[in-house]
Amino acid sequence: MQKAEQFSLERIINTDILQEIQDKFSETTGLSAVIVNAQGEPVTKPSNFTSFCQYIRSFPEGLTRCIGCDNSGGHRALAIKSPVVYLCHAGLTDLAAPIIVQGVYIGAFLAGQVVQERKDYDAREGMLNRVADMGLDQTTVLGHFAKVDVVAERRLKAAADLIYIMSNYIVEIGATNIMQKQLTREVQAKADLENLLRAAELKALQSQVNPHFLFNTLNTIARMALLEGATKTQGVVYALADILRSNLRDLDRLRQLKEEVRTIQDYLHIQRMRFSDRIQAFIDIQAGLMDALIPPLILQPLVENAIIHGLEGRASGGEIHLKARLAEDKGDMWIEVMDTGAGIPADQLREIFQEKKNKLAKGHTTGLGILNVHKRIQHFFGSQYGLTMDSMPGRGTKVSIYLPYQHD
Secondary structure (H helix, E strand, C coil): CHHHHHCCHHHHCCHHHHHHHHHHHHHHHCCEEEEEECCCCECCCCECCCHHHHHHHCCHHHHHHHHHHHHHHHHHHHHHCCCEEEECCCCCEEEEEEEEECCEEEEEEEEEEEEECCCCCCHHHHHHHHHHHHCCCHHHHHHHHCCCCEECHHHHHHHHHHHHHHHHHHHHHHHHHHHHHHHHHHHHHCCCHHHHHHHHHHHHHHHCCCHHHHHHHHHHHHHHHHHCCCHHHHHHHHHHHHHHHHHCCCCCCCEEHHHHHHHHHHHHHHHHHHHHHHEEEEEEECCCHHHEEECCCCCHHHHHHHHHHHHCCCCCCEEEEEEEEECCCCCEEEEEEEECCCCCCHHHHHHCCCCCCCCCCCCCCCCCCHHHHHHHHHHHHCCCCEEEEEEECCCEEEEEEEEECCEC
């Protein structure tokens, strides 16, 4: 009982984050959505709820049945540990995906409130039979029911896949928050603060994927799937899957530069679907350097910062250049990420490396900012290595990474 309470959805995940995830899903798919706790009680404000469901829930008996139905749907999904499609107590089609953190069921992502296209089932009559004992005004009920969307089976399956992605992302957030709270308690009892905080940063890196990037990507997938036959969509899905897979690998071991370049190419492929030809990317790696060993996930935050801070807000877009070169003595190497974007004012540029005042310390996708990239490089190779930045407002920004040249 204590363990389930410790892992309650409301305690381990910020409800504003849950609301953003839910709202973006509803905006992308057009379906209603709500996130409930382990008892089936909503922890977010409903998104895009139908007038039919609002009417049913306006009655005490209807609300009780809806909460019970939400609870049942979440537990049905829990039983098979995957999303389910089912009829609610009032006859609409709903979707549910379980949220399970460290083996504990803490809630569910629910969506739907639609009528599924079925030749073998009269949804209108089914609905009337299910609510007949509630004493509702039939004309009013039918008026609201007529406004409910009729959805094809393939769209429901796609939506079920999306809520599965959302639920797993919520699980990652929850696991990260639990870990961070546990580490905070341990830090107070141990003297070795630096090692514990470093471990927290690495684990948090694996678990944090910012909703802005995740849902922009999902929105792109949804829109392309609607408009075309699917080859581009398939490419975006594969690119996203490869990025997530890379994020979940062991982050305390060096990787070959070519692996990190492949992740950058996947990331840029997704961004091209959003920005088309507004953003041009150029990768120039000196011959032989693809096998060089570098810390994992130090390039993607820099490329992302170039897009988010430098290029995204410019109507004309711009360019990103990723270069890698051996130093003259061939004992060290340089990697540069340069953009032609908005640039950074001198006062902000100075603050980036000041921990207490750092305004750009958190990246948009990984949660690993420029300062932490610098610190992680020094963790692997020593204080003589790291990164430097040059920027001029209106002219762009260049980030230079200085590393020892190591290879397999």
